[in-house]
Amino acid sequence: MTVSVPDFFSDPTVIADSRSYFDLVRSQAPILREAYQNTLMVTGFDAVVEILNDKAGIFSNACSVVGPIPGLPFTPEGSDIRAQVEAHRSAMPWSEHLVCMDGKRHQELRMLMGSLLTYKRLKQNEEYLYSLADRLIDGFIDKCRCAVVPDYAHATTTYAISDLMGIPEGDRALLLELIGAPPSQVDGDAVHKVGPDPLIFMKPRFDEYLRDRLETPRGDLMSDLVNATLKDGSKPDFDVVSGLARFLFGAGQDTTSRLIAMAILILGEEPELQHRLRDEPGRIPDFIEEVLRYDAPVKVAYRLALADTTVGGTDVPAGTILTVCYNAASNDPAHFENPERFDIDRPNVRDHMGFGRGFHGCLGAPLGRMESRIAIERLLARVTDIRISEDHHGPAGGRLYRFEPTYTFRSLAELHIEFKPI
Numbered sequence: 001m002t003v004s005v006p007d008f009f010s011d012p013t014v015i016a017d018s019r020s021y022f023d024l025v026r027s028q029a030p031i032l033r034e035a036y037q038n039t040l041m042v043t044g045f046d047a048v049v050e051i052l053n054d055k056a057g058i059f060s061n062a063c064s065v066v067g068p069i070p071g072l073p074f075t076p077e078g079s080d081i082r083a084q085v086e087a088h089r090s091a092m093p094w095s096e097h098l099v100c101m102d103g104k105r106h107q108e109l110r111m112l113m114g115s116l117l118t119y120k121r122l123k124q125n126e127e128y129l130y131s132l133a134d135r136l137i138d139g140f141i142d143k144c145r146c147a148v149v150p151d152y153a154h155a156t157t158t159y160a161i162s163d164l165m166g167i168p169e170g171d172r173a174l175l176l177e178l179i180g181a182p183p184s185q186v187d188g189d190a191v192h193k194v195g196p197d198p199l200i201f202m203k204p205r206f207d208e209y210l211r212d213r214l215e216t217p218r219g220d221l222m223s224d225l226v227n228a229t230l231k232d233g234s235k236p237d238f239d240v241v242s243g244l245a246r247f248l249f250g251a252g253q254d255t256t257s258r259l260i261a262m263a264i265l266i267l268g269e270e271p272e273l274q275h276r277l278r279d280e281p282g283r284i285p286d287f288i289e290e291v292l293r294y295d296a297p298v299k300v301a302y303r304l305a306l307a308d309t310t311v312g313g314t315d316v317p318a319g320t321i322l323t324v325c326y327n328a329a330s331n332d333p334a335h336f337e338n339p340e341r342f343d344i345d346r347p348n349v350r351d352h353m354g355f356g357r358g359f360h361g362c363l364g365a366p367l368g369r370m371e372s373r374i375a376i377e378r379l380l381a382r383v384t385d386i387r388i389s390e391d392h393h394g395p396a397g398g399r400l401y402r403f404e405p406t407y408t409f410r411s412l413a414e415l416h417i418e419f420k421p422i
């Protein structure tokens with residue numbers, strides 16, 4: 001049954017306030033067919049878990065990032081569309097990126113990529129992150145104000161992944177400029193909503209880095225990546241490696257930067273929490289987890305049903321696109337008590353869907369967590385009395401926060417704060 005709810009894929013009110021949308025849809029049913037793109041909106045925690053625990057391989061990630069727009073390149077036929085998906089996979093946006101792969105190919109490449117993000121490498125990156133945070137804070141502390149998104153959050157994530165991967169220092173500032181907001185999805189025509197692959201423009205540059213490291217390995221992540229072998233001892237094609245490198249570079253940027261920005265927004269709105277976390281920095285990781293539960297950067301991901309199945313008792317015919325609403329599941333009152341309350345002490349604070357789960361669960365979660373923890377730790381150590389700028393966002397109780405026009409991501413477009421240096 002369809003009900004009257006706004007169009008998730010184009011309505012600006014949903015971009016501005018996705019929480020109200022998710023609450024409205026979940027209150028009707030944990031799995032509900034929406035009327036605009038005919039996807040199944042999955043908002044209940046248990047139903048989301050059921051889909052992500054997909055042991056039978058029924059749910060494909062082929063449309064994981066872009067969902068139902070701009071439509072499948074084929075018309076699903078029959079009760080099993082596996083062959084159709086394979087025949088048309090390369091025509092689907094983002095198909096060369098890990099997050100949109102399935103089955104054995106996905107498993108092999110995921111294992112390869114996971115083996116590069118080692119504890120040791122992250123530990124080395126940690127030292128860099130502390131000095132980076134301080135350097136960025138030095139850049140704005142005397143002004144007693146900061147445009148958080150470009151000057152702190154975004155700069156942190158671009159420089160952090162650049163350091164981890166081994167991108168030459170001289171290129172980092174340019175890459176910071178090139179990687180901006182996530183691709184706009186909600187204005188323009190269907191093609192521009194999705195765009196081609198936003199990471200494609202970086203291919204020549206990354207190919208050059210990788211070729212260089214093929215000849216002269218340097219001990220950085222890109223050197224290990226380009227020389228890595230699959231489980232069977234074979235080497236993936238160069239273009240596959242290039243796709244992995246670009247995805248690794250891009251995947252954690254908008255996401256982590258917007259997590260940091262949202263965390264600072266919440267601190268700006270809650271002075272008591274600032275004091276508490278400054279006194280108890282050991283609780284900052286729980287604070288980050290609660291931000292991921294409360295309002296995470298990836299609102300939804302999509303799955304394509306490869307065969308007729310059921311989820312939570314609902315029939316799901318082959319060819320159905322499911323909008324798996326991570327942020328709705330993380331705020332399901334059946335799983336999180338008083339989900340609308342921001343509470344770092346909730347017992348299941350880490351049980352959110354902010355990083356997805358299962359076969360495609362975020363590979364960069366440890367890095368995303370570390371980057372945001374250090375960004376908050378250093379900010380709280382160096383400034384006090386963080387306030388939301390009323391000039392930019394209006395007075396308390398009547399704030400205006402603008403979000404990037406994308407239906408997949410929850411991406412704060414700007415955040416301006418004021419503070420006192422310590």
Ligand code: HEM
Pocket residue numbers: 061064098099100110113161247248251252253255256259296297298301302326353354355356357359360361362363364365367368369
């Ligand atoms: C706080 C920041 C981050 C958030 C909220 C986030 C969120 C997510 C989510 C929800 C997924 C699952 C998508 C799906 O279910 O289809 C995912 C996948 C992924 N993320 Fe992240 N991510 C973050 C940071 C990062 C970072 C820093 C990296 C890289 C260093 C990264 C690399 C990846 C990769 C490679 C995948 C695909 C895994 C696969 O398909 O097997 N992420 N991320």
